[in-house]
Amino acid sequence: MEKIVAADVRYPDLAGKRFNKRFTGKPEYIYMPQSADEVVDAVQEAVNSKRRLVVRSGGHCLEGFVSDPAVQVLVDMSLMTNICYDTERSAFSVEAGATVGEMYRRLFLGWGVVLPAGEHPDIGVGGHILGGAFGFLCREHGLAADHLYGIELVAVDASGKAHRTIATREANDPNRELLWAHTGGGGGNFGIVTRYWLRSPGAAGSDPALALPKAPATITTFRVSWEWKDITEAIFSRLVQNFGEWALQHSAPDSPYKQLFSLLFLNHRNLSKLEIKGVSTAGAKANELIMGHLNAITAGTDLICTPQIEESPWLRFALNPFPELFQPGFDNVQAKLKDAFFRRPFTDSQIATIYKYLNTSDPVGGGLGMATYGCQVNKVASDATASAQRDCILDVACNTGWGNPEGEIASLAWVREFYQELFKTSGGVPVPNEQTAGSMINHPDTDFADPKWNKSGVPWHSLYYNGNYSRLQQVKSKWDPLNIFYHALSIRP
Ligand SMILES: Cc1cc2nc3c(=O)[nH]c(=O)nc-3n(C[C@H](O)[C@H](O)[C@H](O)COP(=O)(O)OP(=O)(O)OC[C@H]3O[C@@H](n4cnc5c(N)ncnc54)[C@H](O)[C@@H]3O)c2cc1C
Missing domain, CATH: 3.40.462.20 (Vanillyl-alcohol Oxidase; Chain A, domain 3)
Known part of the structure; x- marks a missing residue:
């Protein structure tokens, strides 16, 4: 995968993409993966070269966790935007680079359903859902994270090897705690979420129209x-x-x-x-x-x-x-x-x-x-x-x-x-x-x-x-033991 460096025409736009202009970063290079395997490669390369890495999805962080001059490698998820119904898991699969607005659009036009999420359509799904995520419909349908069924995550193990893993809320899933940590633990803590699977608790069967709340007409x-x-x-x-x-x-x-x-x-x-x-x-x-x-x-x-x-x-x-x-x-x-x-x-x-x-x-x-x-x-x-x-x-x-x-x-x-x-x-x-x-x-x-x-x-x-917090720390210790993913308010292992 190509490294986007300062001389690249895309660099100024990508390096400058953030809502809060109070913070400015200047990464040595930016990766734009198009698949989970490419995310693994990007993370592995940064770990091997001992460079500080951070992930960005929608760029709506209110603090300088992403736009930080100390960050050397930026993994930008905005080319990973696929949204579909995954029949194998009976859940919607939403890639982390999709915006909240695009998710609303696809879920509504495709199936007439909605995920109760945040108010601004340009927020990235990647950094949003795992922070809980409230919005206009939360009093009626709860938080976005309440409807989270699974995640695919790229994490780094104790030996420094980047790998992909899947965690769901199924009672017999050995990675269930990892899923739990993504229902409000916040972004930039455990690894890079490449996609979310969404299905409301209690939703049964394989009809997509019943997997999430029905959208209001x-x-x-x-x-x-x-x-x-x-x-x-x-x-x-x-x-x-x-x-x-x-x-x-x-x-x-x-x-x-x-x-x-x-x-x-x-x-x-x-x-x-x-x-x-x-x-x-x-x-x-x-x-x-x-x-x-x-x-x-x-x-x-x-x-x-x-x-x-x-x-x-x-x-x-x-x-x-x-x-x-x-x-x-x-x-x-x-x-x-x-x-x-x-x-x-x-x-x-x-x-x-x-x-x-x-x-x-x-x-x-x-x-x-x-x-x-x-x-x-x-x-x-x-x-x-x-x-x-x-x-x-x-x-x-x-x-x-x-x-x-x-x-x-x-x-x-x-x-x-x-x-x-x-x-x-x-x-x-x-x-x-x-x-x-x-x-x-x-x-x-x-x-x-x-x-x-x-x-x-x-x-x-x-x-x-x-x-x-202590439960989140246990998840952090298990899934990011080298503390590769950190910022000013990240969970300490
Ligand atoms: C205008 C505006 C309106 C908002 N409205 C709401 C609202 O209605 N409800 C609400 O709950 N919040 C709201 N927020 C806050 C928003 O949910 C958070 O800032 C959220 O983290 C933004 O996600 P992002 O992907 O756009 O941000 P980014 O800046 O890309 O990322 C934010 C954090 O998450 C991490 N992160 C990003 N992508 C991933 C990933 N794929 N895997 C793991 N970590 C990741 C980043 O490293 C960073 O630490 C709002 C923010 C703004 C600026």
Whole structure:
């Protein structure tokens, strides 16, 4: 297989492919394998030549795990995009280089099914599913990893030999623990996943249309926004309280509201407005659910609530959800995201902190996003998959982005101090306790491993994996004993 080096016309495009422009790598060369055997060759060559190697699929890593100047060999999976139904395993086979959007398209057009996965169609399946992966349909169908049946992995054994292996969730599969580790352990830990097999737990028989959840025929979107100039601190507090309270009341596994997913964007005043965007798959009942939700969120605030409600075919939505969110420029941003899982709503003191940071005079963009969580996600036991957080009602993220290098210092300071103050009673991070439950590894934050920002005494790995970390370490020791695959927040053998 050809090495793509700096003189190659493809190199600048490939070396520069990443969502978060905050990080830049400069690999000596890039491999673009077209088969699992070629992945084995690429890994073997890097191991033999003692070069640091890393794998990239969609390039949507939020930290610099891939775009790292220390990386010498980049294995780019984007030519491995095959998606088909594998009759031998009665499961869909999805190669790691496919994007989430392409997976939605093929699963829908081919069989009318869906994998509940992430919101942005350009995310790579490769680094996404193994981090758990939540999205618009998670309250109705759980995480993407909950539907993972098997993986094909290229790993390196204790003698330094690269090899392919298959792991499934079958009770008698000797590699079952390896599969388990890929249901939330996160990317870049054990080897290179070349393909995933998808089949929902409990799906029986060989009919592909029954192997994964049926896709919704249509999806109803809703949007509301309010100008900051119309928002007092009292209104703001009530809105945020209402949203948290609503999530607490309506996130049980079989809540009728499992067919509704909602995002509250508490933007910095610099961005002039607060917004709610969401979706429902309840068809004829969608409007009722949406209005029930919005009335509860705005109760007692005097805010006028005239949502824009639209129905569209599922695939059209999935391939371009909320276009205004992902508009031009969005993919040319430098960003920092600090995520947290919540078991219970914000306290009044936390709401006051949020209000304060959204109203600073800093020249920053960003805010705090609250995403509804739970329902079917919470039907699964905490150790049944490596995605441990199974009793949460909200996923919350403080975020900021900047387009020019000058923006970096102010933006980073603002988002870090904001987050630290939000969790000031627990050392600056959402430690597992009655209210919070750590964070998701698909939204990694290297500050968790920095004592300046994590003063809790709770190590970064407990924040991501709660009680599942030692089991993940055992898998790591067995499957990557030489620690060939590592990054700032990788599982230590
Ligand atoms: C705009 C945007 C929207 C997002 N929305 C969501 C969302 O709705 N839900 C959600 O859960 N997450 C979301 N994420 C986070 C996303 O799921 C993770 O960043 C994910 O790891 C991206 O996978 P990738 O293949 O695109 O990234 P990459 O940058 O290619 O890889 C990310 C990590 O996974 C590793 N990796 C990549 N491919 C493989 C492979 N084949 N085998 C083993 N390891 C691999 C990499 O080495 C790296 O450590 C979003 C991120 C962005 C930037």
